[in-house]
Amino acid sequence: MGGALRRVQLRMTPTAPVLDRSAFKNTLELVALQVPSRSCQAFLSNKDLRPFILQRAFVRPIEKDPGDTALRLVLLDEQVKQLDDLSGTARAFVESSGAKFVPFQLEVSYEQCTAEQVMKALMPESCVIRSFETIGHIAHVNLRDDQLPYKHVIAQVLLDKHPNLRTVVNKVGQISNEYRVFDMEVIGGDANLDTEVSEHGSRFQFNFGEVYWNSRLQTEHRRLVDAFDEGCVIADMFCGVGPFAVPAARRRSCTVHANDLNPRSVHYLKKNIALNGIDGSIIPYNLDARQFIEESRERQRTGEISMFDHIIMNLPAMALEFLDVFRGAYAPDEKRPRIHVYCFTCAEEADAEDDILRRAESALGSPIVDPTLHCVRKVAPRKDMYCLSFNLPEQAVGTSAERPMKRHCAEMAPYHP
Incomplete structure (x- = not known):
């Protein structure tokens, strides 16, 4: 896979109307x-x-x-x-x-009002923003159509009431490209999307318009990294800028083979390796995820690199489909890894495990024994994110001829129920 990186379009909006702060004197x-x-x-x-x-x-x-x-x-x-x-x-x-x-x-006066109180005075209560994601100095909001007429006022109030913020962006449309980045518009503040985030002691620098980052996953990053043994070997198939890889190397002394298709993610991953003082502990790759696993297996067979203890697959929209890369990838006498694959499901909570296992086993071509399923977060009223963890089953070993025709990331459609 390759091709030039599709840059995110920053649609600069006209200057937001000046907020009449004096009107809030009371x-x-x-x-x-x-x-x-x-x-x-x-x-x-x-x-x-x-x-x-x-x-x-x-x-x-x-x-x-x-x-x-x-x-x-x-x-x-x-x-x-x-x-x-x-x-x-x-x-x-x-x-x-x-x-x-x-x-x-x-x-x-205005200074004694909360952001919510100000917004309630300026727009219908249904349009008031009560939560948003912060990425360093950036506030990221997902505005509905009925909120768009108030977007400049919303941004201005957020900037006024949160001194640590300098930029407010609104997501435009859905993630629809192979690099997991989305179109956004700057609706307040300056257009500088170069930011730094601290997460449980690890530091990350990146441009939010060029890579995928989700601050709501920091608890999950810590949960999974804490489950790794000291000094183990990890493969991160969709590593982004390193939210799993960096803490695994820094806090658990793991060796991490970290791959991402997005060359800008790999650029910032290398920067974050140096930033956190873990040179040599993370080996970056810029490959399609299937190619990354296939080439890694070849190098493991020759003894060039160690066998993986854990494999992380954090691409929830389509990661389950990538499980087919493990069909026949291991010989019967080889050590098999524990796999942690992230996914979405729109099934009811009682049916979530059956839905996820059905899709995982279909891609893997074998039943999964003793799986662990962890609910990461609710994405929408009928959409949840899960992490499925399991040891690669013995039934999955065999010959590569048993595997279906491989498809690369750009050729695959994200999961829709």
């Missing part, structure tokens, strides 16, 4: 409890009163009493207007303490 008419300064902590920590204390981002619920320096004001929630608005136990605590109810005017 005076809240609150009530407060007037208490001795030495008693503040007792009020804040009381489990019965705590639900009725003002909980607003960037606002302290304690204010000085303007008329007496020895007193403090414990601000109550906007819904509390009188003593009877408290629960019975909270009311009893206040009455026994001798605290007084006094009015208090709280001046709030």
Whole structure:
């Protein structure tokens, strides 16, 4: 496989409209409890009163009493207007303490509003962004059609409320190319997609527009790497910039043969090897995944490289189909690896294992014994990501003539239910 790398198109959008921050200046008419300064902590920590204390981002619920320096004001929630608005136990605590109810005017502005509060004031609640992926200084959002008219405002608010962010990008369409990168548009901030991510002590540098990266998988990266024995030999067939390979080499002292079809992924993998001080522990390859396994097996037969203890296949849209590369790849007397293959399923939870095993065994051409299935995350309401782990079964050994005609990554369609 080869060909020039298809560069991701960065569709720069017009400058987002200026947000009128002054419009968020407001005076809240609150009530407060007037208490001795030495008693503040007792009020804040009381489990019965705590639900009725003002909980607003960037606002302290304690204010000085303007008329007496020895007193403090414990601000109550906007819904509390009188003593009877408290629960019975909270009311009893206040009455026994001798605290007084006094009015208090709280001046709030844009700076005291959360991103969600600002967005709720500017757009329908259904359009408010409540979560997003961060990749270093980049925020990655997936906006629906009804959110697109507000994309510039959404980006501006995210940049204002998250000082660590400098760029906001919106995914345009689905991943539809062999390198697992997607079209995106910069909807806020600068267009610099060169970023650095830290994940459980490992550092990764890459251009988010050129390679695949998913910050939501960091827990899974750690789970699988923690399962490896110290010093084992690993093959990573779809390694990306190294989220499995780098920590396996750095934390578990593994030797990793790391392959990816995307030449830019391999470029950044090499950079991350140096960045993490693990030169010599990771051997990078830029091959089609089937070619990588076939050439590795030839080198193992001649003793040029060691046998693999584990093989990682993190290409969930189509990795199960690549299991056919192991048909007849090992002789009966050879050590066989443990395989960890990632996949999607749209089956109900009770049927997920049957669906995944059926597809895996069909590609492998043999039954799988004692599999382990781990649910990685829910991708969509009817789409889950799993990791299937199993030892390559004895029935899969044989001759290469038993294997079906091989297909390369670019020729394969991603999984659709």
